[in-house]
Amino acid sequence: MENLLFLIYAIAACGGAVGVALSQNVVRMAFWLVISLASVSGLFFMLGADFVGATQLLIYVGGTVVLLIFGVMLTTTGPYLAIKTNPAEMIQASVVGVAFLGVVLSTVTAVDWSGNRATLEHAGLVSRPGSYYQQGEGNTSRQIGTALLGVRFDQMEQGAAASDEAAHGHHHDGHTHADHAHGNHAHGAADHHHETISASPRVGSGYLLPFEIVSVHLLVVLIGASYLARAKRRVEQAA
């Protein structure tokens, strides 16, 4: 079943991409782009990344492609609907593209990915055997939100990442903090015991700074885009 779904989505994504590359009409290119991007979001859902898949559908298919289609409608009049590419250029590009695809695909197939991972885990460089999908398929939006703040529920310190144990660990962590706040040192040994058996999420710097940078970047970009899009008319009025 999963193989069949993957085959459908992969063929739709690759076929849409090939259609974008081969089509000469801009509107048809936009249509093939919608097909390709929607299939890519289906692939994201199959990979258990439900939040990224939903974001792909909302922002890419619902936002960016609509923006592109508006650009097509505003700039394409009659004779400019299909600007033909030189056939010789197309042949050159397809030869170069096939060669490039061969290089990339040979790289993909030459690397033994699972063997590499086993080697890393054996060397102790990868501490956690499981990943975020251990607690069930998908359901990543809360984990992504906490990861943006720096609390990584997908990277347990002790390696025991089962959900009930994680909840237990939180319970005990709360107790240890309360005990430290009370200055009660009699429970020190018990606290240490709890910390060794409990799995607590890794707390780091997180992605808060990149998130802020991206949000400021979006604001600047939108202001700049609106300025760029309306600057020309002013010059025309002056001239």
Next chain:
Amino acid sequence: MDPVGLSGYLTVGAVLFVCGVICMATKRNAVGVLMGVELVLNGANINFVAFSRHTALGLDGQIASLFVIVLAAAEAAVALAIVLNFYNNHLTIDVDRAVELKG
């Protein structure tokens, strides 16, 4: 566990990337070049999410792909503003006509 494995997703990502590069190189329509850029970014996104699922990357790959999606939206907005300006100046969006800076 996923029966497809990492290589299938990487193959799809590679096909999208190569199609995007071909699109960027051959299209004479500026909006077509933009669509090529979108395809390239999507190929990279597939790789990010596939590695986040199949390796020890964890959620980092998904967060990186989210940033890529947001930055692609910003890039499309700015590039479309530039394309509209170019259309206002030249009455076409054929990128081969932009030859004022040619030496």
